[in-house]
Amino acid sequence: MFIFTPRQIENNNWVIISPLISVIFTIIIGAFIFKILNYPVLESLYQVFVSPFSRPDRIADIFVKACPLIIIGIGLIFCFRANIWNIGAEGQFIFGTLCAGSFALLFPDNENKFILVLMFFVGFLGGAIWGSIPAILKIKLNVNEILVSLMLVYIAMLFIDYIVRGPLRDPMSFGFPLSKPYPDGAIISKIHFPGIGFLGQLHYGILSIFVLAPLAWFLINRTLPGFQIKVFGSAPKASNFAGFNKNKITFVVLALSGGMAGIAGVIEVSANMGKLQPEVSFGYGFTAIIVAFLGRLNPYGVIFAGVIIATAKLGADNAQMILGIPKVVTGIFEGVLLFFLLAGETIQNYKISFKRKT
Amino acid sequence: MANKKSLIIIIVLFLVAAIFFIMSQPKDGKKIASDETTKVGFVYLTTPGDHGWTYAHDLGKQMVEKHFGDKVKVSIVENVAEGPDATRVIRELAVQGNDIIFTTSFGYMDPTLKVANEFPDIKFEHMTGYKRTKNLATGNIRFYEGRYVQGVVAGMMTKSNKIGYIGAYPISEVIMGINAFAQGLRSVNSDAKISVIWANTWYDPVKEADAAKVHIAEGADILAQHTDSPAMLQIAEKNGALGFGQSTDMEAFAQNAQLFASINNWGPYYIKKIEQLRNGTWNTGDGPDHWPGNTWGGLSTNMLVLSEFKNMPDDVANKASEALEGVKNGSIKIFAGPLKKNTGEEVIPSGKELDDGALWGMNYYLEGVIGNVPN
Numbered sequence: 171m172f173i174f175t176p177r178q179i180e181n182n183n184w185v186i187i188s189p190l191i192s193v194i195f196t197i198i199i200g201a202f203i204f205k206i207l208n209y210p211v212l213e214s215l216y217q218v219f220v221s222p223f224s225r226p227d228r229i230a231d232i233f234v235k236a237c238p239l240i241i242i243g244i245g246l247i248f249c250f251r252a253n254i255w256n257i258g259a260e261g262q263f264i265f266g267t268l269c270a271g272s273f274a275l276l277f278p279d280n281e282n283k284f285i286l287v288l289m290f291f292v293g294f295l296g297g298a299i300w301g302s303i304p305a306i307l308k309i310k311l312n313v314n315e316i317l318v319s320l321m322l323v324y325i326a327m328l329f330i331d332y333i334v335r336g337p338l339r340d341p342m343s344f345g346f347p348l349s350k351p352y353p354d355g356a357i358i359s360k361i362h363f364p365g366i367g368f369l370g371q372l373h374y375g376i377l378s379i380f381v382l383a384p385l386a387w388f389l390i391n392r393t394l395p396g397f398q399i400k401v402f403g404s405a406p407k408a409s410n411f412a413g414f415n416k417n418k419i420t421f422v423v424l425a426l427s428g429g430m431a432g433i434a435g436v437i438e439v440s441a442n443m444g445k446l447q448p449e450v451s452f453g454y455g456f457t458a459i460i461v462a463f464l465g466r467l468n469p470y471g472v473i474f475a476g477v478i479i480a481t482a483k484l485g486a487d488n489a490q491m492i493l494g495i496p497k498v499v500t501g502i503f504e505g506v507l508l509f510f511l512l513a514g515e516t517i518q519n520y521k522i523s524f525k526r527k528t
Numbered sequence: 529m530a531n532k533k534s535l536i537i538i539i540v541l542f543l544v545a546a547i548f549f550i551m552s553q554p555k556d557g558k559k560i561a562s563d564e565t566t567k568v569g570f571v572y573l574t575t576p577g578d579h580g581w582t583y584a585h586d587l588g589k590q591m592v593e594k595h596f597g598d599k600v601k602v603s604i605v606e607n608v609a610e611g612p613d614a615t616r617v618i619r620e621l622a623v624q625g626n627d628i629i630f631t632t633s634f635g636y637m638d639p640t641l642k643v644a645n646e647f648p649d650i651k652f653e654h655m656t657g658y659k660r661t662k663n664l665a666t667g668n669i670r671f672y673e674g675r676y677v678q679g680v681v682a683g684m685m686t687k688s689n690k691i692g693y694i695g696a697y698p699i700s701e702v703i704m705g706i707n708a709f710a711q712g713l714r715s716v717n718s719d720a721k722i723s724v725i726w727a728n729t730w731y732d733p734v735k736e737a738d739a740a741k742v743h744i745a746e747g748a749d750i751l752a753q754h755t756d757s758p759a760m761l762q763i764a765e766k767n768g769a770l771g772f773g774q775s776t777d778m779e780a781f782a783q784n785a786q787l788f789a790s791i792n793n794w795g796p797y798y799i800k801k802i803e804q805l806r807n808g809t810w811n812t813g814d815g816p817d818h819w820p821g822n823t824w825g826g827l828s829t830n831m832l833v834l835s836e837f838k839n840m841p842d843d844v845a846n847k848a849s850e851a852l853e854g855v856k857n858g859s860i861k862i863f864a865g866p867l868k869k870n871t872g873e874e875v876i877p878s879g880k881e882l883d884d885g886a887l888w889g890m891n892y893y894l895e896g897v898i899g900n901v902p903n
C-alpha cells in the first residue's frame with residue numbers, strides 16, 4: 171500500500187524545477203524510444219528538440235504555433251485555479267471564431283482595421299457564451315461542468331460545419347465547404363521586418379500574448395477577484411466562510427476562459443486562414459489543458475509551456491522530413507511529458523511512503 | 529535518510545546506464561544526395577495506415593521510389609492539419625531543397641498556393657484542388673468512372689432492387705459519383721433505385737457502419753460508398769450483403785462481400801510529373817484549363833484502376849469488363865443525353881453530352897436516385 175501524506179510546501183523553487191525535470195525525463199525516454207526503433211539517437215533528439223530553434227523563421231513559427239495554445243491556456247488558468255474543470259475550450263474556441271468570422275463576413279468590402287477590434291469583442295463574447303452554458307447548468311442544476319463543456323465541443327464542431335456548408339458557403343468554391351475570404355480589414359497582417367522581410371508566418375497577433383499574460387498575472391495575484399478564485403479553488407470551505415459568492419466565481423471563470431479561447435480563435439483564423447472552414451481548431455483547446463498544467467497554472471509559465479509543446483510539434487515535423495520518423499513515435503512525447511508532470515506534482519505535494527498490508 | 533540516499537544513487541546509476549545504452553553503437557553514415565538526385569516531398573493528411581485515401585497516396589509514393597531508385601530522395605510528412613501547419617510544413621519542405629512537392633488533400637489548396645508564390649523555382653503539385661499558378665499544377669482522378677462500372681454490377685447483382693449508397697458530403701464530386709453509379713445501374717436494370725445516406729464525414733468507421741446497417745435494415749443488398757473506411761464492407765460481410773471498396777483494395781476486410789474496389793492509382797501520375805521535371809518538360813498539365821485540375825485522369829490513363837471482379841457470376845463479370853472497356857475507350861459516354869433529373873426535368877437532350885464544367889456544377893440527382901440533394 172502506498173500512503174500519501176500531504177507535504178508542507180517549504181521550497182517554492184520546486185514549482186520551477188519539477189517541470190524542468192519532467193522535460194529532461196521526457197527527453198531520456200524519447201532517446202530510449204529512438205534507440206529501440208533504431209533511429210540515430212542524437213540526430214533524432216536534435217531534430218525534435220533543437221532544430222526548431224535553428225533558424226529565425228523556425229523560431230517565429232514556434233510562436234505562431236504556440237500562440238493559440240498560450241492564449242487558451244491563460245484562460246484555463248482561471249478555471250483550474252478555481253478547481254472548475256473546463257474541458258471544452260476547443261468548443262469555445264470554435265464558437266468564438268464562428269461568431270467573429272460571421273461578423274466579419276457581414277462587411278465584405280471593409281478595409282478599416284477597426285473591424286478587428288470589434289471581432290475581438292464578438293469573439294470574446296461568443297466564447298464566453300459557450301463557456302457560460304456549463305456554468306449556468308452547474309449553478310442552476312448542479313450538472314457536472316466536465317461533461318457539459320466537453321459535449322459542447324462536438325455541438326460547436328457540427329455547428330460550424332453546418333454554417334460553412336450552408337449559409338456561409340462561398341458560391342465560388344465549387345461546392346466545397348469554405349466561406350468567402352474575410353474582408354481585408356479583418357486580416358491580421360504578417361510582421362514585416364525591415365531588411366529581413368517576413369519571418370515564417372509571424373503575425374501581429376503574437377503580440378497579444380505579451381499583453382494578456384501580464385494582465386492575467388495581475389488579475390490573479392493582485393486583485394480581490396483573483397484572490398477569491400484561488401481561495402475558492404484551494405479551500406472551498408474557507409471561501410464559503412468568507413462569504414465569497416460561489417456561483418459568481420463559477421460563472422466568471424468559465425465565461426472568462428471561454429472568452430479567452432474565443433480570442434485565440436479570432437487571432438488564429440484572422441492571421442492564418444482568412445476564411446472560415448469546417449476545421450478551424452486542430453485540438454488546440456485540448457492541448458492547451460496540458461499547456462496550462464505544464465505552465466503550473468501561472469501565466470508566464472504558460473508561455474514557456476506553449477513554446478515547449480509547439481517546439482515538440484515542429485520538431486516532430488522536422489524529424490519526419492529529415493529522418494523519416496513517423497509522427498506516432500514523436501507523438502508519444504506529449505503523453506510522456508504530461509505523465510512526468512503530474513507525477514512530479516504529486517511527489518511535490520505529497521510524501522509517499524510504502525507500507526505492507528497487514 | 530539512508531533510504532533517500534540509496535534512492536538517489538539508484539536514479540543516478542540508472543541515468544548513467546541509460547546514457548551508455550543510448551550512446552552505444554555509432555550511427556550509420558547517411559546517404560548523401562548527389563546533384564543528379566531529385567528531391568521529392570509529400571504532405572499527407574493522416575498516417576497512411578493500411579486502407580483509404582492517404583494509403584493510396586502512399587502506394588503512389590512507393591511506386592515513385594521503386595521506379596526511380598537512387599535517382600529520387602523522398603521525404604514525407606504525415607498528419608498535417610489543413611491549416612497554418614500545412615503552410616509551415618510545405619514551406620519547410622521547400623527550404624529543405626525539395627525540387628517538387630506533392631500536397632495530397634483538398635484543404636492544402638491555399639497553403640500550397642501561398643508557398644508556391646514564395647518559391648517560384650520549385651514545382652508544386654496539389655491533388656484535387658482548383659487553384660493553379662505557373663509552378664503549381666493540380667491533379668485529380670475521375671473517380672466517377674469507376675462508379676459507373678459499380679452501377680452496372682450492382683444492377684445485375686441486386687435482388688431487392690435497393691442499392692444503399694453512403695456519401696461523405698453533398699458536394700459536386702460526390703454527387704457526380706452517385707449520378708454515374710445511377711447511369712451504370714439503369715443501363716442494365718431500370719427498376720433498381722439508389723438511396724443515399726450522408727455520413728457527413730470522409731472517415732469515421734462508426735458512422736459509416738451505422739449508415740450501412742440502416743441501408744441493410746431497409747432492404748438494400750448492395751452497398752456503395754464514397755467514404756474512406758472499410759467499415760461498410762465489414763457490415764456487408766456480416767449481413768450477407770455485397771459492396772464496393774473505396775480508394776484502395778479492401779478485399780482483406782471483406783473477402784466474401786467485396787465485388788471489386790475502385791483504386792486511386794496516383795503512382796503513374798507522380799512518376800510522370802517527376803520524369804517531366806527531370807528532363808525539363810514539367811508543365812502545369814495537359815488538360816483544358818477548367819475546374820478539376822489540368823490533369824483529370826480516369827480509367828483510360830490508369831489513374832483509376834479496378835481490382836479483380838470477385839464474388840459475382842461470370843456473366844456479370846463479363847458485363848462489368850465490357851463496361852470497363854467501354855469507358856476506357858470512350859465508346860460508353862457516362863453523361864450522354866438524354867439525361868433526366870429524378871424530378872423528370874430534362875438536363876440535356878439526346879445527342880449531347882455534359883462537359884466537365886457541368887459535372888462540377890452538379891447539385892441534382894439523375895433518374896434512379898431517390899430523394900433530393902440536401903442543401
